[in-house]
Amino acid sequence: MSTASMEAALLLAGILFMLGLLSVLIRRNIIFMLISVEIMLNAAGLAFIVAGTRWVQPDGQVMFIFILTMAAAEVSVGLALIMQIYHQLKTLDSDAANVMKG
């Protein structure tokens, strides 16, 4: 792989991460915030794959598998929390959930 391609791939990972971060910052809907976290995790995994390809080592892909596992566990627990919040507060507004005592 040429170095220009590697830098372009890292740049793509950076742009995707930035878009996910921006979406976490500007959205108030809690499901959209969860989706944005998924975008950011995906971008981090892309950076790992690029690094693994650059140095021809399998470690990057191993880390991507770990990130995938973590994202799956995270989204299941997060969705359960979202459903619990929706049943308690009847809204998906993340600002409504600023008090611990539901």
Place this chain on the structure above:
Amino acid sequence: MELTFYIAAAVAILSTIMVITRYNMIHALLYLVVSFMSVSVVFFTLGAPFMAALEIIIYAGAIVVLIIFVIMMLNMTKEDIQREKEWLKPSVWVGPAMLSAILLAELVHILTTSNPAQTEALVAVDAKLVGLALFGPYLLGVQLCGILLMAGIVGAYHLGRQKKKVIHRFLQERSAAA
């Protein structure tokens, strides 16, 4: 291969922008599927075909479908989409967008001015090497992943269970009898 990479990268960025600007959650999730698929094409061009398959199966196949099912259970209406439109005013997103753009510009600056490494040919890291690494030096990590998934299952079951709200204990007896 080079051109494929750039096209897939452009599709990934465009579809991700569409994800974060939609008002309807289902539309955003469909664009998210497109984004994950184009990232998987990027993985394929980078020489990681097994990871490309995993990306489609787990991200686009499992995680997005899970979120879609939860959205279907929440019964979103037209008013929710309207409220989403009110929440996403320009005064809300201009400040964070500018700060994120500054961070991205710094990242671009660092990546473009770093010392260039020597050019190499594309060497694919095939799945056999990944499997040998997973069940060799990373064996403990695999087991920890199993424990994490178990914790995820138990946590999702415990948090997702809906307790029946009882207003008074007489009503509780009646509802138990009925």
